[in-house]
Amino acid sequence: xxxEKRKIVYPSQVVGDTRSSKPGRGVFVEKGQIRSERxxxxxxxxxxxxxxPLKGRYDPVPGDFVIGVVEMVSTSMWxxxxxxxxxxxxxxxxxxxxxxxxxxxxxxxxxDCVSARISDVDEIKKINASMKKPYDRNHRDRRGGDxxxxxxxxxxxxxxxxxxxxxxxxxxxxPRIIGKQGSMISLIKKETGCRVFVGKNGRIWIDGELAAxxxxxxxxxxxxxxxxxFGLTNRIEEFLKNDE
Amino acid sequence: MSxxxxxxxxxxxxxxxxxxxxxxxxxxxxxxxxxEPGVISRAExxxxxxxxxxxxxxxxxxxxxxxxxxSPDSGVMTTAAELIPMxxxxxxxGPPREDAIELARVVDRGIRESGVIKTDELCIVSGKKIWIVxxxxxxxxxxxxxxxxxxxxxxxxxxDTNVPIERLKDKLEKAAADTPEIGEYxxxxxxxxxxxxxVPPISCTWVKIGESVMIDPALDEDLIADxxxxxxxxxxxxxxxxxxxxxxxxxxxxxxNVIKESFVNGTNIREQLYKSTGK
Amino acid sequence: MGTKSDIELIDKNGKRLDGRGPxxxxxxxxxxxxxxxADGSCYLEWGGNKVYAAVxxxxxxxxxxxxxxxxxxxxxxxNMAAFSVDDRKRPxxxxxxxxxxxxxxxxxxxxxxxxxxxxxxIEVNIEIVEAEAGSRCAGLAAAGVALAxxxxxxxxxxxxxxxxxxxxxxILDLGKEEDNFGEADLPIxxxxxxxxxxxxxxxxxxxxxxxERALDLAIGGCLKVSELQKKALMEKYPSPVGGEQ
Numbered sequence: 001x002x003x004e005k006r007k008i009v010y011p012s013q014v015v016g017d018t019r020s021s022k023p024g025r026g027v028f029v030e031k032g033q034i035r036s037e038r039x040x041x042x043x044x045x046x047x048x049x050x051x052x053p054l055k056g057r058y059d060p061v062p063g064d065f066v067i068g069v070v071e072m073v074s075t076s077m078w079x080x081x082x083x084x085x086x087x088x089x090x091x092x093x094x095x096x097x098x099x100x101x102x103x104x105x106x107x108x109x110x111x112d113c114v115s116a117r118i119s120d121v122d123e124i125k126k127i128n129a130s131m132k133k134p135y136d137r138n139h140r141d142r143r144g145g146d147x148x149x150x151x152x153x154x155x156x157x158x159x160x161x162x163x164x165x166x167x168x169x170x171x172x173x174x175p176r177i178i179g180k181q182g183s184m185i186s187l188i189k190k191e192t193g194c195r196v197f198v199g200k201n202g203r204i205w206i207d208g209e210l211a212a213x214x215x216x217x218x219x220x221x222x223x224x225x226x227x228x229x230f231g232l233t234n235r236i237e238e239f240l241k242n243d244e
Numbered sequence: 245m246s247x248x249x250x251x252x253x254x255x256x257x258x259x260x261x262x263x264x265x266x267x268x269x270x271x272x273x274x275x276x277x278x279x280e281p282g283v284i285s286r287a288e289x290x291x292x293x294x295x296x297x298x299x300x301x302x303x304x305x306x307x308x309x310x311x312x313x314x315s316p317d318s319g320v321m322t323t324a325a326e327l328i329p330m331x332x333x334x335x336x337x338g339p340p341r342e343d344a345i346e347l348a349r350v351v352d353r354g355i356r357e358s359g360v361i362k363t364d365e366l367c368i369v370s371g372k373k374i375w376i377v378x379x380x381x382x383x384x385x386x387x388x389x390x391x392x393x394x395x396x397x398x399x400x401x402x403x404d405t406n407v408p409i410e411r412l413k414d415k416l417e418k419a420a421a422d423t424p425e426i427g428e429y430x431x432x433x434x435x436x437x438x439x440x441x442x443v444p445p446i447s448c449t450w451v452k453i454g455e456s457v458m459i460d461p462a463l464d465e466d467l468i469a470d471x472x473x474x475x476x477x478x479x480x481x482x483x484x485x486x487x488x489x490x491x492x493x494x495x496x497x498x499x500x501n502v503i504k505e506s507f508v509n510g511t512n513i514r515e516q517l518y519k520s521t522g523k
Numbered sequence: 524m525g526t527k528s529d530i531e532l533i534d535k536n537g538k539r540l541d542g543r544g545p546x547x548x549x550x551x552x553x554x555x556x557x558x559x560x561a562d563g564s565c566y567l568e569w570g571g572n573k574v575y576a577a578v579x580x581x582x583x584x585x586x587x588x589x590x591x592x593x594x595x596x597x598x599x600x601x602n603m604a605a606f607s608v609d610d611r612k613r614p615x616x617x618x619x620x621x622x623x624x625x626x627x628x629x630x631x632x633x634x635x636x637x638x639x640x641x642x643x644x645i646e647v648n649i650e651i652v653e654a655e656a657g658s659r660c661a662g663l664a665a666a667g668v669a670l671a672x673x674x675x676x677x678x679x680x681x682x683x684x685x686x687x688x689x690x691x692x693x694i695l696d697l698g699k700e701e702d703n704f705g706e707a708d709l710p711i712x713x714x715x716x717x718x719x720x721x722x723x724x725x726x727x728x729x730x731x732x733x734x735e736r737a738l739d740l741a742i743g744g745c746l747k748v749s750e751l752q753k754k755a756l757m758e759k760y761p762s763p764v765g766g767e768q
Contacts (some may be wrong), residue, residue, distance in 0.1 A: 008760050010753050011671050012679040012716045028636070028678065037636060037676035039756055054760070056674025057562060057581055059639075071247045081247060085581045085643040111250040124592050124641045166251045172674065205251075210259070228760050284573065284653045287606040297559040301652055303606020324605065324614050330577030330648035332560050337600055339615065380605035380614065382652065384575055385558045411609065 006043065008228070009036040009051060016049040024048035041228070054228070058083045058171035058201040060127050064118040065155040067166070067199035068129060070110050075102045080114070080129055083171065083201045087127070090116065094130035096158070113161040113205070115197050131158040156197040164195075164207035167217055169224055171202035176227045177220055184223070184233060191240035192216050215240065246334060253468045260456035265465070271458040272505045274448075274513065275389075277396065279520040281404035289405025289439065291521075293397040296462055297387035299331075302379065302397035304405045304439075308415060309376040311367070319366025319374045323352035325381040325394060332386040350487045351381065351395045354447050354476045358484045361402065362440040369425040375407065377439070388466040391474045391487075395447040396517065403521040405439040445476040445484040446510035446517075450502050457498050459509060473499065475506040479514065532690030532701055539689075540700055548684065548696040548744050553665075553755035555672045561648075563673020565755075567665040570698060571655025573607075576665035578673040580645035595640035599627040599647040601662050607654045623659050630663060630683075630712040630721035636676040645675060656702035657685050660710050663722060668752050678714070680752055681721060684744030685710035686737040693733050695740040709737045713745040 009015055015027060016034035023034045027049055036042070040051040060066070060082065068080030071087055079087040090108075092099045097107055108114065119130040169177065178185045178198055189196050192215050194208030206216045219236055226232055256266065269275070275296040284290035289304035311318055325348035327335045340348070355361065366375040379401070381394045409416070409430070420427035451461040451469035461469060471492030476485035483503060488494065494502075533539055543549070549570030558564035561577035568574075584590040601623040605614050616624070627649070635645060647669065649662040660683035667681040687697045689705030697708060707729045712722025729737060 008757055010680065010756050011677040026676075030678075035678075037678075038674050039671045040674075053674040055563065055672065069247055069249045085640055086583050109250075111247055111253070113249050113251050125643070161251065163254065164251060165255050166249050210262075210264075284606055286571070286609065286653050286655070290606065299558065301604070303604060303652070305606050305611035307611060326604075326614055328602065328648065328650060329579075329600065329646065330558065330561055330564070330575065330650060333579050333582070378605065378611045380611070382604050382650065384577075384650065385560055387559065 006041045008040070008054070009042055010039055011036060015042050015051060021047055021049045024050035026051035026053060052175070053172050055170050056172050057085065060084045060088070060118045060121050060201070062118050062120055063134070064200040065115065065197075066118060066129070066201040067113065067115050067161070067197060067203035067205055068201075070108050070112045070114070073105050073108065073110060075104060078104060078108050080116070082118070082127070082129065083168070083203060084127060086125060088116075088118065088129040089127065090114075090129045090131070094119065094128075094132055096131055108160065113166065115156060115158050115161060115199070115205070117155070117158065133158075161197070161205050164205055165213050165217070167204045167206065167220060169202045169204065169220065171200065173224050173227050174198060174200055174202055176232075177204070177223050179233065184236065187233070187237060188216055188219055188240065191237075248467055252464060256464060256468055257454040260453045260458070263456075265458060265462075267462055269460075271456065272509065274460045274509055275462070277393075277513070277516065279396065279400045279517060281400050281521045287401075288408050289401045289403070291397050291400035291404055293393055293400060295387070295389060295393040295396070295460070297385055298389060298393045299383075299385035300390075300393045300397040301382045301384060302394070302401040303382070304401045305378040305380070306405070306408055306439075307376050307378070308368070308373055308412060308419070311371065311374045316371035317364060317367045319361070319363040319377065321352075321356060321361050321363065321377040321379065323348050323355065323379040323381070323398070325351065325383065327383050327390075330385075331383045335386070346487075346489065347390055347394060348381070350391060350474060350485070351398055351447075352379070354395055354445060354485045355379070355398060355402070358442075358445045358476070358478065360399065360441055360444045362442060365440040368429045369423055372423060373419065373426060377405075386463070388461045388463040389449050391449045392447050392460060395476075396513065399444045399446075400517060400521055402439060402441050402444075403517070403523050406436040407433070407439055409433055409436050443479050444514070444517075445478040446513045447474050447476040447485070448502075448506035448509050448513075449474040450506075452492060452494065452498070457494075457502060459505065473502055475503055477503070477507045477510045479511070481507045530700055530704060532704060533692050533694070537692070539694065539698065541698055543698075545692055545694040546740060546743070548747055549698065551748055551751050553668060553751055555668055555755050555759065561669070561673070563669045563671070563675070565665045565668035565672060567661055567668070569657065569661040569664070570696070571653060572651065572658050572661040573653035574658065574661045574665045575648075575650045575652065576662065576669040577648045578645065578666075578669045578675060579648075580673070580675065581640040581643035582646070584642055584644035589644070590642040592641055594637035595635065595643040595645050597628050597631045597635055597637065597645045597647065599631055599649065599666060600624050601627055601649045601651070601659065603651045603654055603658070607651050623662070626722055626724065627659070627663050627666065627712075630681060631666060631670070633719070633721045634667075634677045634679060634681045634714065635670065636678065639676060645670075656697050656699045657710065659683070660685050660712075663712050664748055664752065668755060671752075671756050679716045680749065680756075681712055681714060682745045682749045682752060683710060683712040683722060684741050684748055686741035686744065688727065688729060688733060688737065693736045693740065695744050707733070707737070709734070709741060711738070711741045711745065713742060715746055715749040718742075
């Protein structure tokens with residue numbers, strides 16, 4: 001598949017015109033001109049102009065698969081650090097276990113790690129999380145523009161994560177780590193035999209043999225470093241197939 | 245304070261049980277350090293030290309002052325360390341908390357008690373005028389092991405330091421009008437000259453994770469460690485300073501091993517220190 | 524401003540002490556991503572100024588009572604290292620640093636799209652490790668780059684530059700002696716795209732005509748530094764770039 005050549009832009013740089021395109025994600029409009037909000041890569045999708053930031057903090061969107069760390073326990077809920085500006089609230093009604101009032105700590109303690117989804121984000125950015133499957137599978141992005149991601153693979157299960165290793169990466173690099181239709185992450189899983197859960201919030205859980213985990217971590221670090229270069233998938237494949 | 249995930253703690257402990265560390269180092273292996281002297285031209289001496297990704301800038305300033313009454317023939321030194329908020333999401337702005345104070349005092353003791361700065365050669369007029377040496381340590385990026393990185397930066401900066409006769413000439417000449425001994429001093433020292441320093445002890449910091457003791461903790465190792473021990477050894481292998489931190493404990497055997505290994509590592513680091521400062 | 528001195532700040536040929544002409548800025552060097560823990564960072568040299576800027580955020584604004592339910596707050600903290608000046612400065616913020624922190628925070632609040640992050644804080648740390656006149660402008664320029672490096676959404680990359688008067692002439696980018704012994708100092712913060720002035724302070728004595736000229740010069744200086752900011756941000760990446768997003 002030929003790789004597209006994309007342009008890097010800085011904040012305020014013009015990326016389009018309202019006469020010929022529509023403003024998508026990561027842009028603002030001023031006097032008919034569409035400008036980038038951040039240092040990022042321009043991406044066209046069905047006439048929408050989007051800018052994907054090169055770096056940045058995770059901005060939670062309902063439907064996102066995330067990996068959270070419990071930072072506080074109270075009688076009817078837990079607060080999860082999801083690497084967002086505020087913690088996410090996980091209520092006892094949103095977990096797969098039947099938890100008696102006050103018994104929350106026997107299920108999840110401070111420092112425990114879970115895979116979950118962002119269920120709701122309100123106007124003042126209060127975040128709610130859930131470990132139950134959503135009723136409606138057809139989530140649309142709240143903001144204008146198409147997400148542009150064609151990932152059809154279903155999310156990993158929502159569960160408490162035990163053992164394994166936790167890696168943190170810049171949230172903006174996650175799409176590259178997952179790859180088009182999950183191609184990159186599938187390649188990594190196949191070649192190493194590890195279970196890998198990639199959270200949209202830039203937290204990645206890896207489980208397997210120590211040597212295999214090390215290989216996954218190295219591969220991901222290469223992707224992080226070389227996210228904007230060409231031929232990355234091939235290089236990663238070569239790296240993974242090489243036995244040290 | 246961010247919570248450390250249990251998974252991370254368990255993983256590092258299990259790794260340690262197998263004699264391994266996250267970055268592949270041996271338990272007694274220091275990370276690569278880079279020492280750049282003279283980065284702040286306005287200061288009397290300075291150095292930037294990088295240890296892993298930990299980055300420290302130390303600047304030395306000197307000024308004229310009065311000696312302490314109980315040591316009329318000695319110069320004075322002070323050490324301050326700033327854990328500035330840019331170095332870590334967990335460092336807050338504001339007056340120094342205990343971590344910063346402990347850090348500054350441990351680095352200070354390592355330099356002061358072993359006479360790295362020859363303070364008896366910093367006397368201009370007995371009982372009246374001496375040189376003050378200000379050691380200011382600025383931590384700008386935290387990736388584990390602040391004690392050793394700061395100590396190394398301070399030593400490199402001191403080796404880079406020149407006594408600022410020229411910058412303070414006006415002040416000295418003015419003082420010489422009342423005190424002729426200062427005039428004598430100026431005649432003998434009319435230009436900047438290197439700060440008199442002696443061979444420094446080198447500090448090595450160890451942490452214990454589970455039952456494993458390892459040198460030069462990287463960030464994650466530093467964050468999950470139960471206990472920490474810093475040992476400064478000199479070129480003869482004698483111990484010049486020690487500090488235990490955090491609320492875990494060591495056995496006597498562990499402490500003795502740490503001291504022996506610190507001497508070996510200290511010797512190598514001292515060599516690198518002299519090489520990079522051209523002394 | 525300073526006291527009179529015997530130094531001839533500008534000679535008969537219009538040359539300044541360091542050889543610059545009245546409209547020349549000092550040498551500026553910019554590097555991004557120099558710190559690994561901060562979300563965005565910048566190291567900037569401007570003449571004899573050496574500055575580090577680091578950005579954390581957006582993150583939860585604490586203590587709670589500082590939170591704004593509608594937007595993020597921008598906290599800039601300008602600090603000079605003890606060894607950054609000739610006579611050692613006692614560590615910790617003094618009144619001058621706190622004032623500069625305030626005007627820089629206010630300048631940055633104009634630029635950052637704060638509505639995206641209610642109840643959050645964007646923290647900007649500016650450390651001057653070596654100072655030589657114009658450190659607040661160097662700091663604001665470095666902060667702009669660090670914010671862009673951190674992926675903070677902005678309407679423009681803020682930049683700053685000072686002009687002033689020394690030796691009877693209106694000049695751009697005062698150096699050390701010009702700042703100490705000159706007649707006026709005018710630092711400005713600027714948005715190159717819209718021409719908005721986001722920071723303005725003036726100290727000394729200027730006629731109206733002199734002010735106009737100084738402002739023009741300062742804006743010109745800002746535009747020059749703005750090009751260097753953009754270059755520093757983009758130079759790390761090949762252009763065009765690859766990607767399978």
